[in-house]
Amino acid sequence: MMTADFSAWAAERQAAFEEVLRRVLPQPEVSPQRLHQAMRYAVLEGGKRVRPLLAFAAGELTGADIARVDIVAASVELIHAYSLVHDDMPCMDDDVLRRGKPTCHVQYDEATALLVGDSLQTLAFQLLTEHRLSDGPQQQMAMIRLLASASGSRGMAGGQAIDLDSVGKSLTLPELENMHIHKTGALIRAAVLLGAQCGAVSPVQLACLDHYAKCVGLAFQVVDDVLDAEADTATLGKTAGKDADNDKPTYVTLLGVTAAREMANNLHREALESLAEFGDAAQRLRELADFIVLRKF
Numbered sequence: 648m649m650t651a652d653f654s655a656w657a658a659e660r661q662a663a664f665e666e667v668l669r670r671v672l673p674q675p676e677v678s679p680q681r682l683h684q685a686m687r688y689a690v691l692e693g694g695k696r697v698r699p700l701l702a703f704a705a706g707e708l709t710g711a712d713i714a715r716v717d718i719v720a721a722s723v724e725l726i727h728a729y730s731l732v733h734d735d736m737p738c739m740d741d742d743v744l745r746r747g748k749p750t751c752h753v754q755y756d757e758a759t760a761l762l763v764g765d766s767l768q769t770l771a772f773q774l775l776t777e778h779r780l781s782d783g784p785q786q787q788m789a790m791i792r793l794l795a796s797a798s799g800s801r802g803m804a805g806g807q808a809i810d811l812d813s814v815g816k817s818l819t820l821p822e823l824e825n826m827h828i829h830k831t832g833a834l835i836r837a838a839v840l841l842g843a844q845c846g847a848v849s850p851v852q853l854a855c856l857d858h859y860a861k862c863v864g865l866a867f868q869v870v871d872d873v874l875d876a877e878a879d880t881a882t883l884g885k886t887a888g889k890d891a892d893n894d895k896p897t898y899v900t901l902l903g904v905t906a907a908r909e910m911a912n913n914l915h916r917e918a919l920e921s922l923a924e925f926g927d928a929a930q931r932l933r934e935l936a937d938f939i940v941l942r943k944f
């Protein structure tokens with residue numbers, strides 16, 4: 648269950664992480680100023696920072712140096728922010744609001760938004776190569792490769808391609824799951840594994856964390872679909888299950904709200920089971936699984 652202690656930990660981590668992001672992003676007065684300002688606009692002061700919190704919790708579990716986790720968490724969050732900027736563009740979801748503010752291409756322009764995404768993505772990898780993240784170069788190379796494959800055509804971007812292709816089609820549950828394992832799950836997995844790999848972690852422990860990450864990644868998406876459907880029903884009087892934007896299949900369109908909630912609960916339980924061997928050291932990861940499934944936004 649989520650406790651006051653967890654909320655205080657998350658608030659402290661989020662505030663400290665905001666400073667990390669302010670530091671690693673190009674400063675707004677540095678040329679090209681408009682691009683750098685737009686990059687900061689897209690990243691700072693917004694979002695739940697779920698992926699960084701997962702990295703911090705996994706890093707705490709493995710005794711990682713927090714300065715290392717700061718860097719991997721920032722890299723993952725920059726990739727996430729880039730994906731949101733591109734996802735919002737007219738050629739994709741064509742959204743005008745993100746995190747309660749105008750989307751990047753609305754606030755700036757489309758060309759700038761494209762460059763913001765490109766620049767955030769490359770900055771993520773620049774950070775991973777500029778800082779020491781592990782005790783050996785082989786491990787560090789593996790960590791960089793992990794983020795690259797989680798982000799690219801075999802990961803998040805590939806999941807987005809499957810998603811775009813699914814508009815107007817009916818997917819089976821395994822097809823929907825495959826899409827989300829790539830589109831949102833891959834980056835969530837990277838956050839957990841990279842945070843853990845900043846410290847000392849055995850292959851067996853990494854496999855347990857991998858399973859935890861897979862479960863919370865899917866649960867995150869199922870809950871996202873439920874919250875979207877509930878918001879549509881509440882604000883627009885739409886039928887629960889019809890995706891308001893573009894007729895994309897969701898867990899709610901496939902299963903209905905009740906079964907989708909049940910699926911999230913099962914994934915939640917499975918995520919907690921995969922942490923059994925860690926005892927109290929995994930408390931933050933347990934609380935994050937609770938947060939992901941019980942959140943209201």
Ligand code: GRG
Pocket residue numbers: 693694695696697729730731733734746803804807830831868871
């Ligand atoms: C454009 C290559 C490319 C990929 C886009 C992740 C993604 C792929 C698009 C985001 C579209 C979307 C709304 C997906 C649903 C789940 C999701 C990732 C929601 C946004 O993540 P949160 O809730 O956002 O962590 P905040 O704002 O809290 O960071």
